[in-house]
Amino acid sequence: MKVSYMAQHLIGSEIIRIAASVNELIAKGEKICNLTIGDFEPKYFPIPEEYKNAITDAYNKGETNYPAANGIAPLRNAVSKFLSEYEKLSYSPDEILISAGARPLIYGVFVTLIDKGDTVIYPVPSWNNNHYVHITGAKGIPVDVKAENNFLPVADDFRSHLKDATLVSLCSPLNPTGTTISQEQLEGICDLIIEENKRRGEKQKPLYLLYDQIYWLLTFGEHTHFNPVSLRPEMKKYTVFIDGMSKAFASTGVRVGWAFGPKEVIERMKAILSHLGAWAPKAEQVATANFLTKNTAINNYLTLFKNKIEERLTVLYDGLINLKEEGYPVDAIVPMAAIYLTARFDLIGKMGVDGKIFKDSTDITDFLLHKAKMAVVPFYAFGASINNAWFRLSVGAVTVEEIKGVLGNLREALETLKAVEVERG
Ligand SMILES: Cc1ncc(COP(=O)(O)O)c(C=O)c1O
Incomplete structure (x- = not known):
């Protein structure tokens, strides 16, 4: 071993793996709604x-x-x-x-x-x-x-x-x-x-x-x-x-x-x-x-900043809950703070259009990325089991329009799975 035991065994980040796939698709000219970034796009969220x-x-x-x-x-x-x-x-x-x-x-x-x-x-x-x-x-x-x-x-x-x-x-x-x-x-x-x-x-x-x-x-x-x-x-x-x-x-x-x-x-x-x-x-x-x-600058900034984040999170949350109410296998927790929404895509065990069964959260991540053009991070990246179907959706680097667009893509992608299910009886 050329480095310390600690350095050798420091595990790589799942977020970096997903980021690499996202960047690959973007380089090919695909339009991805990138909800993986735990950061702010300065164009939308400049500092005070x-x-x-x-x-x-x-x-x-x-x-x-x-x-x-x-x-x-x-x-x-x-x-x-x-x-x-x-x-x-x-x-x-x-x-x-x-x-x-x-x-x-x-x-x-x-x-x-x-x-x-x-x-x-x-x-x-x-x-x-x-x-x-x-x-x-x-x-x-x-x-x-x-x-x-x-x-x-x-x-x-x-x-x-x-x-x-x-x-x-x-x-x-x-x-x-x-x-x-x-x-x-x-x-x-x-x-x-x-x-x-x-x-x-x-x-x-x-x-x-x-x-x-x-x-x-x-x-x-x-x-x-x-x-x-x-x-x-x-x-x-x-x-x-x-x-x-x-x-x-x-x-x-x-x-x-x-x-x-x-x-x-x-x-x-x-x-x-x-x-x-x-x-x-x-x-x-x-x-x-x-x-x-x-204090005035701080308060003014926070009011505007939080409104912009909350609007994005609410559009995303409402969209997912609509899909849930229409019977799609998704769920979400009411956004309370920060720039994150917690959402569940309950696909493990279901069959994709390619005939393959979704075996774990990695398959769901890849499906959402490739079929809905929606990049998200599984809780697996935060220490949860690979079979956990909950995901982090971060809104710090996207616009409301992008969110609305990706909700449409998501519906279409989930619809293809419904069709497979109907076919399988
Ligand atoms: C919970 C939490 N703590 C700390 C940090 C790191 O903050 P900083 O960028 O100031 O190092 C992050 C960044 O994502 C975070 O999510």
């Missing part, structure tokens, strides 16, 4: 104008040298104020760590808390937990969660796994589902964590909670975001939050994220990440500090 101007201003003013290892003080102050105003959370600037987006911070939480062999519990489907578990040599316990709980865990899902675990990793609003954890669900899980930590006492490493709320500003309608510390203040000792600019302000390429949590954990994360050089660029930090104080 004030933010863009602040970034270019900062470069013009020569803000181009190393920033402080934990993030520049004005930005940590601005994040502290933002959290207090927008989420009623009280964190001082020295409990906040800035980095180049959320990813280095999630990695930082894992390497800071996990010793090789430590147990990490995470619900499935979820985004990338399996990879961080692998990188840190943790013992991962993926826990399948139920569609009827909007694919978010309840206390009973975790109860039997918590003894001696080191970390519970949660995300809400959730990638890949676009659903949010309810107050009751989150309270139940917090109570278990508090109870387990009481049982442990001071000598053992506590059971921590990683709470990734990167999509929290993107909730729709009556759906609300809940966080563990507001619901159970005792959770402050055990919770490390992940948050940032990437999703709420369509700024995935700008690379500014923050973690906040117990000071001693944040300090150690800072020390580790400083060796990676994973800080956000200085000019972007200056600009983010400036933008986060502009």
